[in-house]
Amino acid sequence: MRMSLRYAVLGLLARRPSTGYELTQTFDRSLRSSWHARHSQIYPELAKLEAAALVEVVGLGARRSKTYAVTAAGRAELRRWLVEVEPDRSQRSESGLRLFLTPLLDPDDRQATYERDLAHVELELAALGEVQAGMQNAPEPEAFAPQVELGIRMNTVLRDWLREQIKASAT
Amino acid sequence: MRMSLRYAVLGLLARRPSTGYELTQTFDRSLRSSWHARHSQIYPELAKLEAAALVEVVGLGARRSKTYAVTAAGRAELRRWLVEVEPDRSQRSESGLRLFLTPLLDPDDRQATYERDLAHVELELAALGEVQAGMQNAPEPEAFAPQVELGIRMNTVLRDWLREQIKASAT
DNA sequence: AGTACCATGTAAGCCGTTACATGATTCT
DNA sequence: AGAATCATGTAACGGCTTACATGGTACT
Numbered sequence: 001m002r003m004s005l006r007y008a009v010l011g012l013l014a015r016r017p018s019t020g021y022e023l024t025q026t027f028d029r030s031l032r033s034s035w036h037a038r039h040s041q042i043y044p045e046l047a048k049l050e051a052a053a054l055v056e057v058v059g060l061g062a063r064r065s066k067t068y069a070v071t072a073a074g075r076a077e078l079r080r081w082l083v084e085v086e087p088d089r090s091q092r093s094e095s096g097l098r099l100f101l102t103p104l105l106d107p108d109d110r111q112a113t114y115e116r117d118l119a120h121v122e123l124e125l126a127a128l129g130e131v132q133a134g135m136q137n138a139p140e141p142e143a144f145a146p147q148v149e150l151g152i153r154m155n156t157v158l159r160d161w162l163r164e165q166i167k168a169s170a171t
Numbered sequence: 172m173r174m175s176l177r178y179a180v181l182g183l184l185a186r187r188p189s190t191g192y193e194l195t196q197t198f199d200r201s202l203r204s205s206w207h208a209r210h211s212q213i214y215p216e217l218a219k220l221e222a223a224a225l226v227e228v229v230g231l232g233a234r235r236s237k238t239y240a241v242t243a244a245g246r247a248e249l250r251r252w253l254v255e256v257e258p259d260r261s262q263r264s265e266s267g268l269r270l271f272l273t274p275l276l277d278p279d280d281r282q283a284t285y286e287r288d289l290a291h292v293e294l295e296l297a298a299l300g301e302v303q304a305g306m307q308n309a310p311e312p313e314a315f316a317p318q319v320e321l322g323i324r325m326n327t328v329l330r331d332w333l334r335e336q337i338k339a340s341a342t
Numbered sequence: 343a344g345t346a347c348c349a350t351g352t353a354a355g356c357c358g359t360t361a362c363a364t365g366a367t368t369c370t
Numbered sequence: 371a372g373a374a375t376c377a378t379g380t381a382a383c384g385g386c387t388t389a390c391a392t393g394g395t396a397c398t
């Protein structure tokens with residue numbers, strides 16, 4: 001995963017110029033399913049990207065906020081990473097680890113954890129449904145609709161699998 | 172994700188007593204889709220777990236290898252974590268980040284990256300199919316079969332989605 | 343005037359990766 | 371005898387989280 005934060009920031013700015021504060025929120029919202037970063041990581045990274053001329057300040061706003069945008073060099077570097085750098089496929093998911101270990105629990109505990117997970121997945125699906133519904137008039141270019149659709153399908157598979165496990169352990 | 176490594180090691184030892192070396196391999200194989208750890212992290216963690224009396228050395232083998240097993244206290248602590256500790260649902264997936272940013276690429280580049288991903292998912296599915304096929308006589312208790320099934324379903328959804336994107340961008 | 347939220351930054355410490363280091367056993 | 375693999379450990383470095391710190395703006 002080395003250096004991914006750099007491209008995450010570059011990528012979000014390529015979607016839309018933003019302040020560091022806005023990026024922090026986007027990490028929490030749109031990107032929370034695959035990457036996460038706190039403001040304490042984002043601000044220093046923006047400074048580094050600016051020093052490397054991959055982004056630039058395009059506006060100063062209220063409360064001494066700075067709006068950044070990618071430069072041409074930044075766009076080229078983002079493209080290079082997406083297309084030419086071999087992806088690191090490794091993942092880190094505590095939820096995945098828990099799911100992997102759940103068969104070690106006795107039936108009552110197992111069912112309880114599956115139900116906790118199911119409740120969470122259903123919330124997730126509801127949230128994704130809203131994103132999808134609010135997408136025509138949203139600031140998002142509609143090009144990202146398939147990505148939302150993928151999230152929905154993934155969570156649906158997980159939801160159905162959890163329901164099966166709960167049903168099976170109820171016998 | 173704080174402290175997850177501890178429970179990953181505890182959980183793997185609860186499945187079967189192992190040496191540090193074997194754990195390293197298991198992280199690379201069975202667990203690579205959700206967690207990963209190098210031997211340089213595993214050996215110190217085993218020492219800490221032993222100091223906390225959550226695991227113990229149950230045998231010395233060739234090449235001064237040590238086989239560890241969970242203690243009763245270790246099993247209780249693992250159960251506590253799985254059932255009572257609120258899961259950290261955050262994930263870290265460079266692949267997810269790439270997928271999220273791919274719509275920024277122009278059609279040719281986009282198709283190329285989708286095809287690269289598709290090739291990888293198909294390898295993954297083939298590997299999972301083998302795991303599933305070799306599962307009746309394997310040392311794994313069959314209780315873990317549903318987890319393998321979930322992996323297959325997830326990858327199948329991703330495969331089909333990638334195929335759709337490739338078809339759509341071919342027009 | 344006080345509270346809530348917007349907005350940016352730095353420092354300490356933990357976690358994980360890469361690299362360094364050593365020795366035992368098996369196979370050819 | 372040499373190479374490959376098994377097996378365990380430590381050290382340096384970088385990335386990420388938590389906590390500390392500060393100030394601006396809007397609302398009541």
